[in-house]
Amino acid sequence: MKNFILKIVALCMLFGFTATFAEEMTPVNAVESTHKEETYQTKPFAEMMSGFITSTGINAFINPSPNEMNSKGQPMSNFHKGVGRIIMIFVTFLLFWLAIAKGFEPLLLLPIAFGGLLANIPIAGIAGEHGFLGVIYHMGLSNEMFPIVIFMGVGAMTDFGPLLSNPKTALLGGAAQFGIFGTLVGAVILSQMGFVDFTLQQASAISIIGGADGPTSIFIATKLAPELLGAIAVASYSYMAMVPIIQPPIMKALTTDAERRIRMTTLRHVSRLEKLIFPITVLTLSILILPESTPLIGAFMFGNFLKESGVVERLNDTLQNSLINITTIFLGLGVGSKLAADQFLVPDTMFIMILGIIAFGIGSAAGVLMAKFLNLFPGNKINPLIGSAGVSAVPMAARVSNKVGMEYDRSNMLLMHAMGPNVAGVIGSAVAAGVLISLFQ
Amino acid sequence: METNLVMEGVKFMFLGMGTVYLFLMIMIAVMNAMSAIIHKFFPEPQPVTKAHQAETQDNKKIVAAISAAITHHREGQGL
Structure with missing residues (x-):
């Protein structure tokens, strides 16, 4: 009995396929269908089959439909519809691997990568204006809402105690x-030499990666160069995750053995x-000097003020946990929607990645050199290793300073000094x- | 036009780093002033020793209660 049913089904399929090809031979008389009826019209089974086959993902990857538009409603090339998407899907798999197996900022890299996977699905148009990723993007990214909310949460998690007890370390920050402004010049020179065509706005948005501050990068990118958001966010977060790999060689190259062993006075x-x-x-x-920076600093200080007030423990707890977690999910998915092939697989992305890591390296080096410079003056000596923590990346960069310091003197705890x-x-970086x-107002 | 753009970048750099440093230096000055004022006029009360005493008193009470309970329990068993 079972076999019999299977055979019938197989026969139907076969019939459907042959009928499909037969159908393709006859010209479709589309002219007659100007008169539309509300009632459901019965279709021959063969037509239904062929309709279904043309709507499969396999077909969409192999024969990209000429009518398919990108998320902005502009036409895109066949490469970006077919092979490009497959490449991007593998890129998202690579990001999964980095996040899960290597532990690279999984909190953000996983939502971003999954958003990227969803954004590269043909036909469904998830990242389009009416797809849910597109809705998330317009809900809180294109209006810079999510980075601000993240900043509130980061503020609630931050303890300014170490900075208050040793104010001069602010100069290292x-x-x-x-790193930001040095790279800005680099990006402009690069585009002057004709390698890329970055406008001043785009160059600024890229160089902010040197600030090593994810929310700030996203904030600036959406404001100045939304078309580069995906690449900038991915570069920013992956370099932040790679702080323990990128920074130690720079720190060691710029310091002497004696400097690395400097002990700092205990914090008051x-x-x-x-x-x-x-x-x-x-x-x-910031209100007096630079009102433009108050959205970021205001949100940051709001979170910190709630925490330090000590009377709104519930709000503080929400900011530090539920709110920042929810926003992280949306932020990640929204950024992921910019990993669509037609926006990510462009030569600019490669330059953004290269400029980003240069920005990061310059930033770390400048912090270390500044600490050495401050040591020329009388007063309490600063261990130059904490200078590299001046790139934000809280608290990863401070932990790296501590770890490198302990390699040379096991009892030298630099963590709180580096904070x-x-x-x-x-x-x-908020001021920058x-x-x-x-400058672009 | 092209050289102009690089010059723009350099201008941005000086202006940007200048502002960042101006901001941070004022911040440091204000931080130092603030902590000086606070330490002079609003020294933090030090309730540490008091709290400690109260705690030891509490501990004594708890020890007394527990030993009373143990003796009570033993007496109860003895009967």
Whole structure:
């Protein structure tokens, strides 16, 4: 009995296929169908079969439909519809591997990579205007909402105590921003030499990768160069994850053995009142000096103020956990929607990756050199290893400083000292972002 | 036009780094001033020793209660 049914089904399939090819021979009389009826019209089975086959993903990869548009409704090349998508799907698999097996920022890399996988599905148009990734993108990325919310959560997680007890380490966080502006010049020179065609806005958006601050990079990219968002976000987060690989060689190359063994004086106790007043002070400064940076600094200090106030434990807890987690999911998926083949598989992406890592390296090096420079002055000596923590990447960069320091002196704990430049780096890159935005107003 | 763009980049660099440093230096000055003021006029009360005493008192009470309970229990068993 079972066999019999199977045979019938197989026969039907066979009939369907042969009929499909027969159908293709006869010209379709589309002219007559101008008169449309509401009622459901019965179709021959063969036509249904052929319709189904043309709607499969296999067919869409092999014979890209000329009517398919990208997420902006513009036509795209056959390469980006077929082979390009397959390449991008494998790229997302690579990102899965980096996130799961290598532990590279899995919290963000996984949602981004999965968003990228979904964005490269043909026909379904998930990243298009009405697909859910497109909706997420317009909900909170194109209007810079998600990075701001992330910043609130980061603020609630940040402890300014180490910075307050040794204020001069803030200068290291400033030096690391040289990575941003140095790369900006590099990108402009590169496009002048004719390798790429970056506008000043695009060059600025790329160079902000040197700030090693994911939300800031996304904020600036959506504002100045939304077409490069995918590549910038992926570069930014993958380099942040690679801090333990990228930074130690730079740190070791620029310091002597004696410098790496410098012990720093223990941090003084910071009173609660100081911690409470600090966020308001910094916000006031940014209002006076650079109002363009207040969206980022304001959100950051809001989160920190809630935490230090000590009276809104529930809100603080939400900011640090549920809110930042939910936003991370949406942010990741929204950024992933920009990994569509037609936007990612362009020569620009390669230059963004290269410029990004240069920006990162320059930033780390500038922090270390600044620490050495400060040591020329009288006062408490600074271990130059904490200079590299001036690129934001909280708290990974500070941990790397601590780890490298302990390689040379097992009892030399640099972690808390490195947190000072680390959080100053966040403020510094927010200020740098504000400068870039104000320049393009 | 092309050289212009590089010059623009360099200008951005000086302006940007200048602003970042200006901001951070003012921030450092304000931080130092703030901590000086706070330490002078609002020294943090030090309730550490008090809390410790209260804790030991509590501990004594707890020990007393527990030993009373143990003796009570033993007496109960003895009967």
